[in-house]
Amino acid sequence: MLMRRFEARTLREALRDVARACGRDALIVETRQTRNGVVVITADATAPEPAASEPTVAIPRPATMPRREFAAGFAPLAERGLAFGLSRDVLAAVEGALRDTRVALDRAGDPALPALATRVLQGLVSTTRLELPAFRVAAIVGPTGVGKTTTLAKLAARASAAGERVAVVTIDTYRIAAVEQLRAFADLLQVPFEVAFTPADLQRAIARCEADCDRVLIDTSGRSPLDTQALQALRATLAGASPAVILCLPAAARRSDALAALQAFDALTIDALVVTKWDETRTPGETLSLAIEHGVPLSHVTVGQEVPDDIVVADARALAMSTLGTAEVLDAAAARQGSAR
Numbered sequence: 524m525l526m527r528r529f530e531a532r533t534l535r536e537a538l539r540d541v542a543r544a545c546g547r548d549a550l551i552v553e554t555r556q557t558r559n560g561v562v563v564i565t566a567d568a569t570a571p572e573p574a575a576s577e578p579t580v581a582i583p584r585p586a587t588m589p590r591r592e593f594a595a596g597f598a599p600l601a602e603r604g605l606a607f608g609l610s611r612d613v614l615a616a617v618e619g620a621l622r623d624t625r626v627a628l629d630r631a632g633d634p635a636l637p638a639l640a641t642r643v644l645q646g647l648v649s650t651t652r653l654e655l656p657a658f659r660v661a662a663i664v665g666p667t668g669v670g671k672t673t674t675l676a677k678l679a680a681r682a683s684a685a686g687e688r689v690a691v692v693t694i695d696t697y698r699i700a701a702v703e704q705l706r707a708f709a710d711l712l713q714v715p716f717e718v719a720f721t722p723a724d725l726q727r728a729i730a731r732c733e734a735d736c737d738r739v740l741i742d743t744s745g746r747s748p749l750d751t752q753a754l755q756a757l758r759a760t761l762a763g764a765s766p767a768v769i770l771c772l773p774a775a776a777r778r779s780d781a782l783a784a785l786q787a788f789d790a791l792t793i794d795a796l797v798v799t800k801w802d803e804t805r806t807p808g809e810t811l812s813l814a815i816e817h818g819v820p821l822s823h824v825t826v827g828q829e830v831p832d833d834i835v836v837a838d839a840r841a842l843a844m845s846t847l848g849t850a851e852v853l854d855a856a857a858a859r860q861g862s863a864r
């Protein structure tokens with residue numbers, strides 16, 4: 524691996540030199556302050572070429588998967604939920620709760636069923652509003668590329684628009700492009716921006732920001748859920764600052780990968796979940812189901828790349844209606860009640 528050393532008066536100048544010499548995706552492995560300025564060490568992260576021919580592996584498939592049947596009355600809703608990615612466990616919990624009501628589950632067509640099922644599912648979705656002071660200092664964490672920085676920018680913009688004084692701190696100094704990406708957002712939003720390289724830096728940066736701001740949002744480097752050492756390092760960096768932790772998970776993640784991420788990042792104690800990239804999949808119910816099954820409160824759902832527009836506050840009723848496909852039925856029922864009044 525080729526290592527290079529860059530020295531400059533300020534970090535900004537050093538990063539500019541790095542970008543010129545190595546491109547914006549340069550890997551920064553070390554940054555330190557010297558008497559004359561800053562030293563940045565980069566590594567050439569060119570990945571080795573994949574082997575020319577991968578061995579082919581025959582994957583055995585089970586002929587039939589064991590299936591748990593839903594009651595005839597609930598089956599059409601369950602099918603819609605499954606198509607949307609809701610898990611069988613979550614749907615079974617909804618069905619179980621419906622058994623305690625007077626709704627007819629064993630025959631199709633009970634008009635009360637969509638509204639009741641929606642209410643039950645709504646009750647299973649836990650949400651949080653990232654309220655102050657609990658989320659006064661909050662770190663956005665998650666695997667690489669899930670939309671952490673974009674989400675942070677959207678949250679900062681929303682908080683600013685609501686009249687809060689917001690500051691942004693990044694400890695994602697792993698890649699030069701990451702620092703510059705957040706600096707650009709912070710400039711755009713006209714909010715204070717700090718870069719922290721060490722846990723002590725982070726605490727100082729937060730202390731400076733807290734003096735003048737209502738909310739401090741911390742951006743972090745993406746960490747593979749399988750990299751326990753990197754997760755421990757992240758935990759150690761954040762420990763002194765004790766921020767609230769907001770996990771970003773993509774709606775399109777495979778259930779097993781999302782579960783691994785949820786479990787790995789829970790070492791930091793997750794206070795809120797943002798489901799990102801809802802617009803990139805037809806089965807966002809998988810990540811939603813995980814949140815329900817593990818009791819993680821949802822704060823937002825992001826629905827595109829645009830900052831600040833493409834983010835919505837997680838609304839349990841809206842999520843329940845869209846995952847069970849009952850939105851139209853319930854809207855029509857509400858309209859009928861409205862016209863009858």
Ligand SMILES: Nc1nc2c(ncn2[C@@H]2O[C@H](COP(=O)(O)OP(=O)(O)O)[C@@H](O)[C@H]2O)c(=O)[nH]1
Pocket residue numbers: 665666667668669670671672673674745799800801802803825826827828833
């Ligand atoms: N389609 C879509 N793309 C998103 C969303 N959020 C972020 N992205 C894109 O995902 C990519 C990675 O985002 P970034 O915030 O840098 O991820 P990070 O590495 O976790 O900080 C960028 O191209 C973003 O524009 C979203 O809700 N929908």
Ligand SMILES: [Mg+2]
Pocket residue numbers: 671672673695701742743745
């Ligand atoms: Mg980022």
